[in-house]
Amino acid sequence: MNEKLTHISLFSGIGGFSxxxxxxxxxxxxxxxxxxxxxxxxxxxHWPDVIVHKDRRGLGADAVGFVDVIVGGYPCxxxxxxxxxxxxxxxxxxxxxxxxxxxxxxxxxxxxENVPGHINMGLDEVLSDxxxxxxxxxTLIVPACAVDAPHxxxxxxxxxxxxxxxxxxxxxxxxxxxxxxxxxxxxxxxxTVAEAQRKG
Numbered sequence: 001m002n003e004k005l006t007h008i009s010l011f012s013g014i015g016g017f018s019x020x021x022x023x024x025x026x027x028x029x030x031x032x033x034x035x036x037x038x039x040x041x042x043x044x045x046h047w048p049d050v051i052v053h054k055d056r057r058g059l060g061a062d063a064v065g066f067v068d069v070i071v072g073g074y075p076c077x078x079x080x081x082x083x084x085x086x087x088x089x090x091x092x093x094x095x096x097x098x099x100x101x102x103x104x105x106x107x108x109x110x111x112x113e114n115v116p117g118h119i120n121m122g123l124d125e126v127l128s129d130x131x132x133x134x135x136x137x138x139t140l141i142v143p144a145c146a147v148d149a150p151h152x153x154x155x156x157x158x159x160x161x162x163x164x165x166x167x168x169x170x171x172x173x174x175x176x177x178x179x180x181x182x183x184x185x186x187x188x189x190x191x192t193v194a195e196a197q198r199k200g
Contacts, residue, residue: 004028005109008064010056010072010098014042017071017113031064056097060104071111074098079118087121095122099129110135110160118156126158135160 005027009018012034021027032043033053043052053059074097077083078090087093102110110130118126127137137160144153 005068006030006066007069007071007107008067008105009033010070010101011074011094012039012043012052013073014039015046017073017111018047021069021071027069030067033059056094056101059101061106064101064105067105067107069109069111070098070102070105070107072098073113076115076118079121080115081117085117085121088125093122095126095129099126099133102130102135103133106133106162108161108163110158112158112160114156114158116141116154116156123156123158130158130160133162135162 004025007018007021007027007029008031009015009029010033012018012032015029015032018027018029018032022029029047029050031051031053032047033056034040034043035054035056040052040054043050053063074094075092078087078093079085084090098112112126123139127139130137137158139159140157141154142157143155144151
């Protein structure tokens with residue numbers, strides 16, 4: 001059986017990303033980072049043996065060590081059409097912090113999630129930063145209805161890898177691969193960022 005990939009979850013909330021990764025059977029959560037008190041209590045209850053860091057500014061290779069994967073849904077407010085779209089001027093623009101941790105820890109994989117409004121505001125910076133660190137990047141749109149939720153709720157996903165593996169390959173291995181994820185409606189394939197840009 002393949003060895004599990006270790007990962008740290010940034011901007012963890014109540015641990016949804018880690019729960020999903022662990023359910024594939026291929027991942028082990030080694031640390032969280034979450035500033036809000038209530039989510040930290042939820043994380044502590046469900047992952048009692050996993051450290052929950054509060055301040056991202058104290059994180060780095062010295063504090064965390066090597067992990068295979070960094071995953072995080074950095075705050076969407078700077079890019080969301082539901083807000084003022086302040087972009088880099090918004091004090092909640094925390095991609096630079098995630099980039100700093102990627103550069104420090106050098107994981108094999110990076111997984112990030114955000115709102116579709118990020119496509120036309122800030123995504124180029126993210127991809128450029130990752131590629132500047134030697135990562136190959138891929139992006140896709142996955143709506144909530146692809147996993148049978150009763151609403152669309154598109155989400156942008158960024159996947160990056162720095163060890164020469166193809167981002168589009170089965171990941172992390174066929175043995176751990178879950179069911180295929182659909183796209184705009186059940187049974188369709190995931191949409192690409194280019195397709196989303198064409199549709200506006």
